[in-house]
Structures are given as C-alpha cells and as structure tokens.
Amino acid sequence: MSRLHEAAINDDIEGVKSYLELGDKINDFI
Secondary structure, eight states: OHHHHHHHHTTOHHHHHHHHHHHHHHHHHO
16 A cells, blocks of 8 residues: 555556556456
C-alpha cells in the first residue's frame, strides 16, 4: 500500500500501473 501511496504522491503513473499489474498477477495466481 505504501508503494502505491508514494507513487500517487510523486504522480508516478507508470509506478501505479506496475503496482496494479502486479496485483492482477497475484489475483490470477490465487
């Protein structure tokens, strides 16, 4: 969560996308 929060603060869109993609991969794995 902290990583997503930091990305939002830095307005790092690519960082947010990477975080969300990682979450999707985890959900698929489960």
